[in-house]
Amino acid sequence: MDVPSNRQPDPGEWSGEQPDIHPAIARAFRALDGSGLPWVLLRGEDDLVRPHGDVDILVGDGLSQRMDALLAGVGFHRVLARGHGSHRFYFSYDATEDLWLKLDIVSEISFGPFQQWHTPLAGGCLKRRLRNGLLWLPATTEQAWLHLLHIMLDKGGVVTPGRMETVRVAGALASTDDAIAAYVDRQVGHGTAAELLKLVRSGSFDDFRDPAGRMASALTRNAPLRTRVTAARNRILRLLGPTFPGRFSRGIVVGVMGPAGPGKTLLLHRLGETFPLPSRYVYLGVKGQDRRDSWISRIPGGRRGQTVIRQLRGALAAKYHYLRGRVVVVDRPAYDALPPAPSTTAGGRTETALASALAPEPHVLLVLGAPGPVVPAGNGGHPAGVRDRSLQARPNLAKRHPKTWVLDDAQPQPLIQRVATEIVWGQLAGSSPAPAAPGRSGSQAPEPGDQP
Template identity: 40%
Template sequence: MIHPRIAEVFRTLDAHGVVWALLRGAEELDRPRGDVDLLVAPSDGARIDEVLASAGLSRVRAPGRGSHQFYFSYDELQDVWLKVDVVCRVELGPHQELRLPVVDGCLARRRLADGIWRLHPADEGWLLLLHLLLDKTAIPSERRDGARAWAGLLRTDDPIARTLQDFTGDSAPRRVLEVFSVALPDRDGLVRSELRSAWRRRDPVGVAHRQGASSLARRAPSLAGMPRVAPVVAILGPDGSGKSTVAQSLLDALPVPARTVYMGLWQPRPWDRVARAVPGARLGQVVLRLARAAATIQSHRLRGRLVVVDRFAYDTLLPGSTGSFGERVTTALTMRWTPAPDRVLLLDAPGEVMYARKGEHSPEKLEEWRQAYLAMVADLPVPVTVLDATRSVEEVRRAAVTAVWDTVAGRAAASRDQRPSSAPRAPRARPLGSWRRIDWRFLLPSPELDKVLCGGRHDPDLRAALEMVGAQVMDTRGEGGAEADVAVLVRPGRSDLEQAAAGVRPGGWVVAEVRAGPRAARGGQWGLPGWRRAFLAAGLVDVTAYWHAPNLVACSRILPLDVRPVVREALLRYHEERFGLLKSLAGRAALRLGLFGYLVPEGTVVGRRSQVTVS
């Protein structure tokens, strides 16, 4: 009986005309406990990746292992990893430094038995004994009985034995057989040392070169052709959904190097009480945590390790953020410093289930967070897998492993696809903030966007967000702009505003993203009031300035500056954060003096082109 996926591998190899043979382990093919070892003709080695990929296996690179190429597939139903180890050379020793030129002869003598290409019994037996003796530091006790049976069947004049004599001396085959047939203490260590020494005398340069190259490749994988960065998997969910449990289970289950990084930046720590007593110390503490976490993620990625992140930057963009100064800083830095994940796992469970697990917060609050997470991931520009966290830990683990392995396998396939530099690249993932930045469309009579002009500073994230809602995006400097419904400007200059006002149809709208500060004051305008005046000077009507609180990327409220009671109510909410009273008092004072619009960090100015043409 053969596992169906292993049988598919064998059929695929035959269908592609690959010359191969099973090295050992035919009795365990129904549920392999270890590797399925295959010997492949060197002429077929270059295309084996593509052939096995068509059978559903993905390669995991392991530098410094000679000609060994490892391929994996995960069977979720049986919860078993299927691993195929392909070699096109017979290389022995801990660093595959002892090469034995027997591949062509072994494949020429192979036999077909029950649909499986098997080595000649003598070849299979000798390669097994040499593998146990030279590849291992000690012969496993559970393998000795089977090896002893093989030793009783083999002869010193078998083809592989004669080749071994050429490399290590006439007595080598006999001494190898004695190791397994006669139980003498320390015999295997002595024979192992003698064979390795003889091999080095026979091929000193080749052995030294292969051993050195293997050691270097294992210590520096990037020098051996490993991908420069490994995937990142983010695990999201409210407290009690099981994020830490799933993260640890992934580390234990995956066959690739993996590490976990915790990004709960605002979680309590022993020194928090001291930090709160010093102005700015708490924020500095959180920024240091963020820098350390981001550096750790990048370090693991560059070393070829898959990174499982417990919590992620997307947590800072959940609806209901208070928009404090500290949160604005950490949100901006987090989105800039941390790489976009290749896969997001959202653990979903009802609020009462999560409350029963940890007893934190309340079932109603946890259910509110649950719905917020579900709404957020629906708009994420990266692959998302929602896992039913009400199932058993084992079932959730299997589903998570399947989702992550699909991501790893996709990365492996992409690394094999070496496109020329002129080939189009896949679009990069866009941060969630790019979607939130077009919330101004809800300020228009209709949020549906058809033809949209983009002007000012080039912003690919904004353009991608517009395309995600089905808008046809054009440039203000292009042709055919007079039919556009909306023009949106990013940090515009005066000429950008004039082009946008002329580019929209009569009755169309112009939206400008405005940021405070001298660096943002292009075209002589300063803040939202300055751009409001510029809109009026350009002939636009129904001009209104809005404060996006706390900012354009993590916007939770859009407040019209002309409606002072709404702004005043928003300023009162600052009482809940550190130094909030001072911020609230300063903001309300500026509001009474008519200066608040100049202090707003980020917002939009919206105006409509008049439908009346003045001649």
């Protein structure tokens, strides 16, 4: 349990059981407290040890613009997702538990799939908040109403089996003598709040969709232009997809090298699966089977031309996804695709030059290598589980690319996956220093303007 023991009780505090909290989330709550501005956890106080979804937090207007620096100081970094109203999303990765933590910070209480129905409820919710250990929570009836409106307006009245018990509890706690109930009656029609509570308490969850639709129509009629403009704008902005602000706003290129095998294949295809940014796998090698190989080989220079086309196609795909702000996982980067010895023919030298020129320069290079001496966590920027090897098979690699990590391919695949995820996220967030290259006394990071 992560609750400070030397804190004096607050006037509005209740003495109920205090929930367990993941240490990283607890640090975020303390940082919010330290800001001196009000905040509340909107829902999910019993799901903070290993949250199954977002941790939803409402903050005062003056805090939202300070949030990036405040949360970066405790390990949470913003992923920019346009078209979500006042929502700001912050992520942290716990490699020990292979767990992504997500904070969803809002400065306004709005509803709808595109946050198109604005409300003035945030100020009152923050004013009437209550303390529970490390948490600030809305008043009990307000928290119940916010959850019911979330189901009716954000989810269209659809109650999944996993939410049924929560809806029942909210229906039992909500009251018509509440500021949010009064707001519902004003916006939708007198008696709406009482009818909604009667329906919830009846347990007829299949009957929620019709009243949800009527509530949505009434809210739209109250502000038709604003509602439609907001929904259309946010719908269009979401097409841009999430990006990482700052240096990596155009994405990050991750090169993966190593002997062919199931370990490398799993790492390539699973590395970006859980990232809070979209990811794409790109193959930059020149080998492969093609149904046209038999007749291409009969054309003078056909094989060489096919190689050039494959290199160009892969390079353009990697560049496109990088410019879209994605995590680009590259198989066979230029270091890996080049022949082990210089070619003696003009065509071979041309192919080598093209591979070097077209392939994007990785921001992070992960090399699956043989076991070597274990490097303790924090030594030279290597997380635990990374082995230091002098890259005997590729002696010039570390000199050419200072951001190279060697992963022990003898370790279990899940551990390799976690270490690789921690490295890439650390580079995005600026929390993982560059590894010390063999023969260097320290680390060397690429210049801020470096791009693939």
